[in-house]
Amino acid sequence: MIVTVTLNPALDITHTVASLVPHSSHRVTDVAAQAGGKGVNVARVLHALGLPTVAVAFRGGLTGAAVAADLDRHGIAHRLVDTAGESRRTFTVVDLGSGDATVFNEAGPAVSGAEWQALREQVHRLLTGASVLVLSGSLPPGLPDTAYAQLAGAAARAGVPVILDAAGPPLRAGVAAGPDVIKPNASELAEATGLPDPLAAAEALRAAGARAVVASLGPAGLLAVTPDGTFRAEPPAPLAGNPTGAGDSVVAAIAAGIHTGTSWPHRLADAVALSTATVKAPRAGQFDADTYHRLAPRPAGSRTPTPHPS
Amino acid sequence: MIVTVTLNPALDITHTVASLVPHSSHRVTDVAAQAGGKGVNVARVLHALGLPTVAVAFRGGLTGAAVAADLDRHGIAHRLVDTAGESRRTFTVVDLGSGDATVFNEAGPAVSGAEWQALREQVHRLLTGASVLVLSGSLPPGLPDTAYAQLAGAAARAGVPVILDAAGPPLRAGVAAGPDVIKPNASELAEATGLPDPLAAAEALRAAGARAVVASLGPAGLLAVTPDGTFRAEPPAPLAGNPTGAGDSVVAAIAAGIHTGTSWPHRLADAVALSTATVKAPRAGQFDADTYHRLAPRPAGSRTPTPHPS
Secondary structure (H helix, E strand, O other): OEEEEEOOOEEEEEEEEOOOOOOOEEEOOEEEEEEEOHHHHHHHHHHHOOOOEEEEEEEOHHHHHHHHHHHHHOOOOEEEEEOOOOOEEEEEEEEOOOOOEEEEEOOOOOOOHHHHHHHHHHHHHHHOOOOEEEEEOOOOOOOOOOHHHHHHHHHHHHOOOEEEEOOHHHHHHHHHOOOOEEOOEHHHHHHHHOOOOHHHHHHHHHHHOOOEEEEEOHHHOEEEEEOOEEEEEOOOOOOOOOOOOHHHHHHHHHHHHHHHOOOHHHHHHHHHHHHHHHHOOOOOOOOOHHHHHHHOOOOOOOOOOOOEEO | OEEEEEOOOEEEEEEEEOOOOOOOEEEOOEEEEEEEOHHHHHHHHHHHOOOOEEEEEEEOHHHHHHHHHHHHHOOOOEEEEEOOOOOEEEEEEEEOOOOOEEEEEOOOOOOOHHHHHHHHHHHHHHHOOOOEEEEEOOOOOOOOOOHHHHHHHHHHHHOOOEEEEOOHHHHHHHHHOOOOEEOOEHHHHHHHHOOOOHHHHHHHHHHOOOOEEEEEOHHHOEEEEEOOEEEEEOOOOOOOOOOOOHHHHHHHHHHHHHHHOOOHHHHHHHHHHHHHHHHOOOOOOOOOHHHHHHHOOOOOOOOOOOOEEO
């Protein structure tokens, strides 16, 4: 069972309009709403891959009820902890002309000490029988920067591998707790270390406590600095599409690899295939199954490109 | 009791951002959500004025539940008829730099024949004891252009005065049913009649069946063509602020005037005061009480400007 934690989940609402014109009124031609937040996206991908997963998240008010209803509709198992504050929304406007997205992110409700305690207890209960703990996304107001470090410490005591996908102070505090994998992007790497070179920055974060660093470098693919060596994996060709959720699919592939016990080169090839397939799908947490099955790594003898030692 | 009908209500969500930049990501600094739709806004204003009112509307899904929860929170009486489809949202992004608003309107759920029948029965029950029936706003998909005409006909048979605030085919069909008042704006007047002159257009709509036409002409104020004469009423000075909901406040003032039995000049002075006070408030259905009480008509001897025969 892969447990994902989303401390600041959202109802992700997407509006399609013919063309975005600031300071005018728009008729929305298509509306979609789904449960979101990075850990929720990871759980959605794992569920689609047929892997056992459960999404832990806060839920507040009618927006939180809409998040829960969407998870139920898609059969994604969840353990939601109630908050007094209303869950947040994100609102994405897709411009049909250019295909570009304009995004509005609400901050989310402040979480109380008692609510945070209830969520930690929920995670502690799930650690028995968990194969991986995924900690993803921003923290809501009210939680300490050490929130992920606390959860990672509990997982370490239970012998459950941790993947942390965060930024800023929660990332730095989390690294000190010794997670098995962190997945920064290029700007998060540089911001966390002050080092512009991704390889040097990844090595610095390993020295600070992370056992493996998988850096997502956009079009340049993935750089992984792991106990088994350093690897790079690139997408097969330049990508056009919606990059939202591509990083969450990288995390899902790594979690799946830890769950099933594959090697780092296999995990990275899978991560590139899954994130490429996500860019080809319209929304975060979805992926194009044909693209994924075409690119996903196969047993020896297949012609799928595999990552090369760096 | 003033009954308002909103066939396409909405959850009106307002996001404040520092500056709207298309195709980028925005942190939302303030979030507000309230029940909306033109008839709901009218009920909100009437309730704030201390007048007995009940809002009739469709309600679907969790967005409809949020509409109901907001009405409950503000003590606005309602009779909501459930739809299988989810109620719509509107999103308004307010740019803190310029104060300008960018608006995204969802279309709303299709309404079935049985749902429409249930709403008509609800209105028929409320007509016993109603002083005014207010019909406001666009029709959702699935309803015939004669929807307002059907409700207006039922009100006429029950001896209840009708105010209709609609546009396009539902306005034209509604006028034929002989409503007591219609409230088009300048473009709706021209669109409904093909006549560019507001006075000529208003007279044409009276000839087509409306007993009185109150046209809202923006900065030029109100033009009323009534059985008691033709009047104009202007705001005291050019207005700065948010015009959203100003037309709904005009409707609320006319409904209040019919309910309490005031003269047309008094109703129009009240409508100008209330719509001016609405422009000074941040959101539809709200008004600045100080502005309203300063401008509202008083008994003879007061210095409040009153409308003049035109």
